[in-house]
Amino acid sequence: MTMHDACAVDQHLTLAPKRIGDLENRPLCLSGKGVTKVFGTGAKQTVAVDHVDFAFHEGELVSIVGESGSGKTTLAKMLLGLISVTQGEICFQGKPRDISTSRKKREYWKGIQAIFQDPFSAFNVFNKIDTVLLDCIHMTGGRGLPHAKKVEMMEEACCFVNLKYAELTNKYPFELSGGQMQRLMIARVFLLKPRILVADEPTSMIDACSRATILDMLLQLRDEIGMTILFITHDIGLAYYISDSVYIMEHGKIVEQGTADEVILTPKAPYTKRLISDVPKIYEPWDLTTV
Amino acid sequence: MKNTIRQVFHSPKFVVGFCIFMAILLTMLVYPFINPGDPLKMIGLGTFAEPGTYVSMYDSVGAPFSTFKIPDADVKRLDKLLTQEDRAKMREWLELAQVDVSELDVGDMDSLLAMWKQHYDPEIRIPGMIKAVRNYYIRLNNSILSASVSDTLKVTDTDEATGETIEKTKISKTDYVNVDDVANVISLPLGTDNFGRDTLKQLVAACGVSISIGLIAGAVATALGLLLGLLAGYLGGWVDDFIMFFTNIFTVIPSFVLLILINYSINQDQRGAGTVALVIGLTSWVWTTRSVRSQVISLRNRDHVNLSRLSGHSLPRIILTDILPYIASYVMMAFILQVSSGILAEAQLSLLGLGPKTTEVPTLGLMMNWAMLYSAHLNGSWWAYFPVILVIALISFSLNLMNTGLDQVFNPTLRE
Numbered sequence: 001m002t003m004h005d006a007c008a009v010d011q012h013l014t015l016a017p018k019r020i021g022d023l024e025n026r027p028l029c030l031s032g033k034g035v036t037k038v039f040g041t042g043a044k045q046t047v048a049v050d051h052v053d054f055a056f057h058e059g060e061l062v063s064i065v066g067e068s069g070s071g072k073t074t075l076a077k078m079l080l081g082l083i084s085v086t087q088g089e090i091c092f093q094g095k096p097r098d099i100s101t102s103r104k105k106r107e108y109w110k111g112i113q114a115i116f117q118d119p120f121s122a123f124n125v126f127n128k129i130d131t132v133l134l135d136c137i138h139m140t141g142g143r144g145l146p147h148a149k150k151v152e153m154m155e156e157a158c159c160f161v162n163l164k165y166a167e168l169t170n171k172y173p174f175e176l177s178g179g180q181m182q183r184l185m186i187a188r189v190f191l192l193k194p195r196i197l198v199a200d201e202p203t204s205m206i207d208a209c210s211r212a213t214i215l216d217m218l219l220q221l222r223d224e225i226g227m228t229i230l231f232i233t234h235d236i237g238l239a240y241y242i243s244d245s246v247y248i249m250e251h252g253k254i255v256e257q258g259t260a261d262e263v264i265l266t267p268k269a270p271y272t273k274r275l276i277s278d279v280p281k282i283y284e285p286w287d288l289t290t291v
Numbered sequence: 292m293k294n295t296i297r298q299v300f301h302s303p304k305f306v307v308g309f310c311i312f313m314a315i316l317l318t319m320l321v322y323p324f325i326n327p328g329d330p331l332k333m334i335g336l337g338t339f340a341e342p343g344t345y346v347s348m349y350d351s352v353g354a355p356f357s358t359f360k361i362p363d364a365d366v367k368r369l370d371k372l373l374t375q376e377d378r379a380k381m382r383e384w385l386e387l388a389q390v391d392v393s394e395l396d397v398g399d400m401d402s403l404l405a406m407w408k409q410h411y412d413p414e415i416r417i418p419g420m421i422k423a424v425r426n427y428y429i430r431l432n433n434s435i436l437s438a439s440v441s442d443t444l445k446v447t448d449t450d451e452a453t454g455e456t457i458e459k460t461k462i463s464k465t466d467y468v469n470v471d472d473v474a475n476v477i478s479l480p481l482g483t484d485n486f487g488r489d490t491l492k493q494l495v496a497a498c499g500v501s502i503s504i505g506l507i508a509g510a511v512a513t514a515l516g517l518l519l520g521l522l523a524g525y526l527g528g529w530v531d532d533f534i535m536f537f538t539n540i541f542t543v544i545p546s547f548v549l550l551i552l553i554n555y556s557i558n559q560d561q562r563g564a565g566t567v568a569l570v571i572g573l574t575s576w577v578w579t580t581r582s583v584r585s586q587v588i589s590l591r592n593r594d595h596v597n598l599s600r601l602s603g604h605s606l607p608r609i610i611l612t613d614i615l616p617y618i619a620s621y622v623m624m625a626f627i628l629q630v631s632s633g634i635l636a637e638a639q640l641s642l643l644g645l646g647p648k649t650t651e652v653p654t655l656g657l658m659m660n661w662a663m664l665y666s667a668h669l670n671g672s673w674w675a676y677f678p679v680i681l682v683i684a685l686i687s688f689s690l691n692l693m694n695t696g697l698d699q700v701f702n703p704t705l706r707e
Contacts, residue, residue, distance in 0.1 A: 082597050106603040114601055122594040126616040135602045 019260065020244045026057035028094060029228040030079065030112075030196055035088035037074050037252075048074040050252035051088070056196070059226040061218065063239035063260070065275065066249035072232045075249070076198045079230070080114055081105055093195065110140065113194040117201040119181035123173035129184065130169055133157065136191035157187040161217060179210030186217050189227075196228045197221065203238070215242055236272075237279045240264040248272045298700050305696025311689035315498060315682070322495045330496035330653055334477070335487025338665060339672040342482040342490075347475035352446055352459075354473050356466040364464065369400055372434055381407055384428055387417045407435065482674045484658070485665035490674055497653040498682055501634050504568040504647075504654065505686075508633030511572025513626040516579025521610055523580070524587025531584075538580050546574045550636060554645040564647040564654065571636045572629075579625050586618045620701040624694050631690035638683055655683050 020026075037049040049071040056062050066072050077083045079090065081099045090097045092111065099105045116122040123132060133154045137143075142150065151165070158165040161183035173181055182202060189197055199218060203211040219242060221227045233239050239246050239260065246263040248256040248271060256269040267273045299305055361367075373381075378397045385392050390410050397403060413429050444462045449455070470476055481490035523534040541549075553570050554562065590596060591614070599613045615622075634655070640646045641656025642663065649657060658679045662668065667675035 077597075080597075080601065082600065102605070109601050109603055114597070116594040116598070118594060122598055124595045124599065124613050124616075126612070135604075139603045 020060055023057050023060060023244060023259070026059060028091070029056050029058045030090070030092055030230075031055040032079075032090045033088055035075070035078060035090060036086045037071070037078055037083070038086045048252055049078065052249075052252075052254050054247060054254070054257075056228055056230065058195075058228055059222060060244040061222050061229045061231055061242055062245050062247065063231045063233055063243035064247045064249055065233055065236050065239045067234055067275075070249045071252040072234075072249055073200055074252075076114070076200050076230065076232055079196075080112060080198055081108055109194075110192070111194050112196040112198065113189050113192050114198040114200060115182070115185045115189065115202045118205050119178050119185060120174070120205075122185060123181065125172060125174050127173075129171050129173055129176075130154070132173065132184070132188060133191060136188050140192060153191060154187075157190045160190045160220075161187045162213070163187065178206045179213070182206055182210065182214055183217070186214070186221070189221065190225075193225055194227065196230065198230045198232070200232045201234070202231075204234070218242065235279075236264065236275045248275065295700070299697060302696040302700050304692050304699065308689040308692030308694075308696060311685055312693065315686060315689070316502075319495055319499045319502075322492075326489075326492055328492070330493045331488060331650075333487045334489060335483040337487060338483075338485045339667065339670065339675060340479060340483040340487070341672075342480055342674050344470075345477045345479060346470060346473050350474040351468045352462065354468045356468050358463070358465045359467050360465055366400055368464075369404070369435075373400075373431075377431060378403060380427075381431070384417070385410060387420070388415055404435070407432075481678055482672070484675050485661055485667065490658075490678070493653045493658060494655075494678055494682060497655050497658050497679070498686075500564055500647075500652045501637055501655040501683075502630075502686065504564055504571070504637045505630040505634035507565065507568035508571035508575065508636070509626050509630035511569060512575040512629045512633070513579055513622060515572070516576035516625070517583055517622055519576070520580040520583025521587055521614065524584040525591050525606075525610060525614065527588075527591075534580070535584070538577055541574075541577045542581070546577070547636070547639070549574045550640060551643065551645060554640055559648050562646075562648050564652055567637060567640065567647050568633065571633050571640075575629060575632065575636070579622075579629070582625070583618060583622070586621060587614055590614050590617055620697065624697050624701070627690050627694045627697070631687045631694075634683065634686055655679050 032052060032054050035049060035052045035054075036047065039046045039048055052071075052075060064072050064075065074083070078085050081097075092108065097108065099108050134150065137145070137150050137153055142153070145153075155165040158168060163180060163183055168176075168184075173184065176184065185202075197218075202218070203214050206214070215238070218229055218231065222229050231239065231243060236246075243260045245258065246256075246260050247254050248263065248269060250269075250271045256263055256267065256272045263272060264276060267276055300309075375397075381403060382392055382395060382397055385395070385406060388410060390406065392406075395402060395406060411428075411432055413425075413432065417425075442464055446459045446462065447456050448459050450457050479489055479491070481494065484490050484493065519534050519538070523531040523538075550571060553574070554567065557566065557570075596609060596613050599609050604612075637646060637654060638656035638659065641654055641660050644660060646656045646660065647654055649661075659676055662672070662676035662679070665675075667673075
């Protein structure tokens, strides 16, 4: 590392949000061994996720970085239990995950939730916003609460994401902007308060201003509620900015993993180096040959 | 929802189709009040009475009359008596009898009659004329004579006790009866059919029965297709394989052949309109299943369905709230098409004699079957089959038009 780079790193470190230091001391929240997903059979067989090992600690923000088609979203869906695991074992809070029945799945989903990439297709266009939020209250056992209490909880959730409940009530999700919808998604997560949040490219479909707000909210969820956040992105710069640890995925395999500083400041795998060089820089020449 | 309905009623195609269909429905509802009674009642003894208004001759005789002297009454009477064909035949006879007809105009009734009266003699034997033709000329001559000779007709009755003939009344050529004063006048805008039944009344009743058959068949086919398509598409795996196995088997068997075989195997006595509708419905669910399944497969991996699953919703709730509303417009269109094809299938089956049993209710197909069996198309009784064909075409046209209109509203790529 040159003197110039070191200065730049120092500067970045002071600008980056506070990282959690005591990762090793924290209990494991979600871990997996040899997790594999194969689509199709015979000649049309595609290995989307290939023997992946991972261990996410309580309350950390983990980024999974890779280009399109590297298996990030498939891994996320397996972790969410939306698709089956071909091979391997996933442990949730220290115990092997059991989602064999729909009742067990429902119980599991109280502990893990998601934010999707495209806010415009994430909501049922026939359901009002109130329904979306009420469902979350009902899921966490609040079905019997008085209506006033439910409204109070929804107001609190909307307030957390800088939305006004009074302006949202009786509206449909498609009447909001992309950024507002993504914030509504976070309000949902705030109501459910799961142990783990899988955020699958939550900022790639919205504008830069809204992006900063969303990232700030994710950090708040980590810091204030102690949620483990799995941040899936193709943007290594963004990953460096907010994550505690980083996993780099290429062709369904994890090629490098470690704390954000380790992986991004001293990359070992050639793929990681390429990803870093692909990040556009304003004040430096940008090497386009790898793109 | 309100917005969608407004959009639907802004589509010209849908509105035209809807208006035609509503007009048919309205006629079906209103006509039985105007002309009540059993549509299958035989009112005429002969077959295929022509369309028109029928005045009772018996009642006309006793009815109060007024006298009118209309100058061209005689000409009109003869005009009605002698058709164009009769006039041509008269000219033909005169020609054969060596009469100079070079200056005769068949349209000029007076000169034709004058020449006829001057030359015609039933005793003249024209070489080569068969007896039947000669008799025809004798009959023709008699009716010409009776029309032009007597100014009054006597109506007589026989006294049962004495056997004497009593003169009841005289009818003069200048006597006219007001139709309102005649006790019995029947209006038959579409005449009668082969059994002497009022065709229009029957057509209106048949329309209702055929539309109900279409609705039942459409509802059964759409419900079955929707249920199987939703299950196969959403559950996937072996459920999908199992359902698609049966769907594929039914796809390769032509459904109309299946329909014929099933209907043939049901006894005529048990084959009511409801049974036929059910059989049509049970053989036409295949394409709905296939298309619903493919739509559901593309929907089930959408984020909003994943979000619903993550919210812990049950399978029926996900299907009902997250999948069904998204394909509702498509299902509605499929239903309309199924209704239309159900009506056509009934008509086809009935034409082959495999429709509902003939004694209970008329259907559009049965009416065509009767018309065909009694050769209405050969003896020129167009009123027995043409209005039926027109109504079938109109119903099916209006339903298809509504379907295209809906398609344009729900499918943005088809919007003009």
